[in-house]
Amino acid sequence: MELRQLQYFLKVAQKEHVTRAAEELHVAQSAVSRQIHQLEQELGVDLFMQKGRNLQLTPVGQLFCKRVDSLLKELDRSVAEVHEFLDPERGEIRIGFPHSLGTHLIPTIVAEFRQHYPHVKFRFKQGTYPSLIKDVLSGEVDLAFISPFPGSDEQVTGDVVMTEELFAILPQNHPLAGETVIRLEQLKDEKFVLFSQGYSLRPIVWQACMQAGFQPQIAFEGGETDTIRGLVAAGMGVSLLPEMALFQTNPLQPAQVRIVEPAVTRTVGLIHRTDGKLPLVARSFRTFLLTYFRVK
Template sequence: MELRQLQYFMKVAQKEHVTQAAEELHVAQSAVSRQIHQLEEELGVNLFMQKGRNLQLTPVGQLFCKRVETIIKDLERAVLEVHEFLDPERGEIRIGFPHSLGIHLIPTVVAEFRKRYPNVKFRFKQGMYPSLIRDVSAGEVDLAFVSPFPDRHDHVEGDVVLTEELFAVLPPNHPLATAKHITLSQLKGEKFILFRDGYSLRPIVWQACLEAGFTPDIAFEGEETDTIRGLVAAGMGVSLLPEMALFQTNPLQPARVSIVDPEVTRTIGLIHRRDDKLPLVAKSFRTFLLDYFGLQGSAVAPNGSAKAD
């Protein structure tokens, strides 16, 4: 069994068509067909079955595909580690993060790191909390910022790098918009604009409202901080957002007010795969990030309300 056979097999499984697979591999169609046939003969099974003009994996082909995918990823990782060993300042860092950190934090820390290592490449992947945990566990990314930080997980580990305050976000003409600070109970009866289920900020806000003695009345559920901030500014309701989600990106901006009872915060962690050796370049970036947050003491926010933990 040759690596080339496995690569051809994976490409055909992906495209479900020999001709299309051959075009992407830049080889003759007959070469792909021959390698697949030899692989099936060696295994003694049919990996594909005809479905119209396309090919579909047989049940045993699906099982084989999962294993081969892992093997190829491990091999690619091994080759990358060798290259990074020879020149760790020219590797690639795969990092995941939630949308709320992509507005300001990620561009800032990446820019700072590239001042030291200008030849390092980055591959970014945005996602929600469950998908980020899954991506790290599966080795799809080397590092990921997540919120909240998982206290204990079988497949990932890391460090809390920030504890960030959440502010009440109000329409500019709201009676409490000019207050120095408020209690969360003062927003009882208001229409709330929250992230939909699956986003980590939703349960934090929900639990804080319950502690304040009420269940939030949801007027709208969104997926991006820009949308939530804009709807609040337009007078559609109120919300709670972290400071990193409040950097101005358009002229229409809501008011923000500090909450003193209960104090509402979120933890932000930097995680990596448990018991797995990071590529040298990713290890350098992790060390840089831990030093950066330890020395800077804030999430690059202008008034420093986000504190390093």
């Protein structure tokens, strides 16, 4: 069994198509087919079955795919550790984060870190709360910013790096747009623009509204802070967003007002696998981040 066979097998499993896998691997389709055939002969099982124009993993193929995926990721980490041992300042950091941190925070901290380690590479992955947890556990990312901080979890560990206030955002012509502060209950009759299910800000806003004595009426849902902010600015409803998501990125902007009853906040944490050893360069980045947020 050769490493190349496993790499080709995993790519075909991901693409569910030999031609598309070959194109991404930059090899001939016949080479991929031949390697898959040899692998199946060596194992004595069929790893794929035809489903229309695509290929689908057989049950034993699914089992084998999980092991191969884990094996190749571990191999990648081992190679990275060797490179980092030879030159700790030229490694790659794989980091996950929710969309709400991507506009300002992530570019800021990466730019500052690269002033000290200019040759370090970054691989970024945005995701929802459950997908970020999954990416950390699977080894897809080394570190992940996550909100809210997961608290007690045997599989991931980390630190709360900041607590952030959420503001009410309103159309510019809203009667409350000129206020300095409002009580959340003042929005009980409004239509809300909320994040879709799976996004961590949704339950934070929902629970805050319930605490204020009402259930929010949902007019629209979205998956990005720019979408939420834009819909509110266009008069489609009101919402709550963390301060970090309110940096202006386009001319159409909603009004933002501080909420005092109840004060609405979210915790942002930096997590990694409890049983996983971080690569040297990721450990350096984590130390940098903890210091960065302590002095802010």
